[in-house]
Amino acid sequence: MTGELLQLSSLSGGYPPVSVFRNVDLTIGKGEAVGLFGPNGHGKTTLLKTVAGLIDPWDGEIRFDGRRLNAEGVMAARISKHLNYDLFRRRRIQARDVVRAGLIYVMQGNLLFPEMTVDEVLHIAPSASRGRSGVSEMQSLVRDLFPRLRERRHSKIRYLSGGERQMVSIAVGLLALPRLLILDEPTLGLSPKLRLELSEAIARIRDAQVPLLVVDQNVEFLTSLVDRLYLFDHGSITSEIDKAHMPSHDEIMTMLFGSAP
Numbered sequence: 001m002t003g004e005l006l007q008l009s010s011l012s013g014g015y016p017p018v019s020v021f022r023n024v025d026l027t028i029g030k031g032e033a034v035g036l037f038g039p040n041g042h043g044k045t046t047l048l049k050t051v052a053g054l055i056d057p058w059d060g061e062i063r064f065d066g067r068r069l070n071a072e073g074v075m076a077a078r079i080s081k082h083l084n085y086d087l088f089r090r091r092r093i094q095a096r097d098v099v100r101a102g103l104i105y106v107m108q109g110n111l112l113f114p115e116m117t118v119d120e121v122l123h124i125a126p127s128a129s130r131g132r133s134g135v136s137e138m139q140s141l142v143r144d145l146f147p148r149l150r151e152r153r154h155s156k157i158r159y160l161s162g163g164e165r166q167m168v169s170i171a172v173g174l175l176a177l178p179r180l181l182i183l184d185e186p187t188l189g190l191s192p193k194l195r196l197e198l199s200e201a202i203a204r205i206r207d208a209q210v211p212l213l214v215v216d217q218n219v220e221f222l223t224s225l226v227d228r229l230y231l232f233d234h235g236s237i238t239s240e241i242d243k244a245h246m247p248s249h250d251e252i253m254t255m256l257f258g259s260a261p
């Protein structure tokens with residue numbers, strides 16, 4: 001394995017019995033920032049949740065730093081729709097193992113504990129990085145990136161704006177000392193000013209050498225951020241584009257939809 005951090009090979013999955021993505025081949029090299037762009041509802045989040053160990057893959061391979069994270073073989077059909085599949089069949093991938101390996105997924109929609117304060121949430125985050133060095137450096141990067149969180153440190157999560165919650169979510173991901181940080185729609189639903197603030201913070205995370213996989217609907221943000229961009233359509237990767245050959249917004253729209261809107 002040469003320099004690959006994440007390697008997905010012929011990965012397929014979905015919500016049984018509905019297939020959502022199929023035969024996905026995707027790699028992220030050490031130190032790389034990679035983007036995934038495509039229409040809504042075509043399976044990007046389902047793919048990311050599968051890589052994060054939240055959903056069992058149906059077929060294919062997830063390798064992280066050369067180590068296989070999912071069990072070998074093809075997932076058999078579900079025996080009964082009335083039974084909890086997880087109760088009688090071993091999971092094919094464990095979210096706990098994925099996190100311990102350093103693959104950290106910041107979900108879409110800021111799923112945080114609403115009754116906890118910012119400080120409380122940020123203090124439990126480093127437990128995922130037990131025994132690894134670099135926590136204080138990461139804490140200092142987080143303080144630099146999101147000074148607003150210091151001002152809001154005694155506030156409960158439920159009282160934060162959408163942008164502030166997104167900052168907390170990304171901060172939690174960083175404090176877990178990711179070897180790869182996956183961000184799912186980090187700028188979704190934010191005002192233009194906050195979107196810019198978040199985009200700049202994510203560019204600084206890239207500059208701090210944290211490998212990234214980012215899904216976002218803002219294609220200009222993605223193309224300026226990443227070393228490589230994958231286009232994703234109807235559950236499959238349709239193109240892989242290098243930074244040196246990055247198309248314009250209109251060209252990407254034409255590649256995906258046949259014409260720019």
Ligand SMILES: Nc1ncnc2c1ncn2[C@@H]1O[C@H](COP(=O)(O)OP(=O)(O)OP(=O)(O)O)[C@@H](O)[C@H]1O
Nearest residue numbers: 015018020038039040041042043044045046047108
């Ligand atoms: N928990 C679920 N159970 C069953 N189907 C689901 C579930 N979550 C999502 N889906 C379906 O899976 C398909 C892919 O959704 P997914 O959220 O992965 O797409 P997406 O490309 O990330 O879109 P978006 O950008 O809107 O989140 C959609 O048809 C969606 O309705």
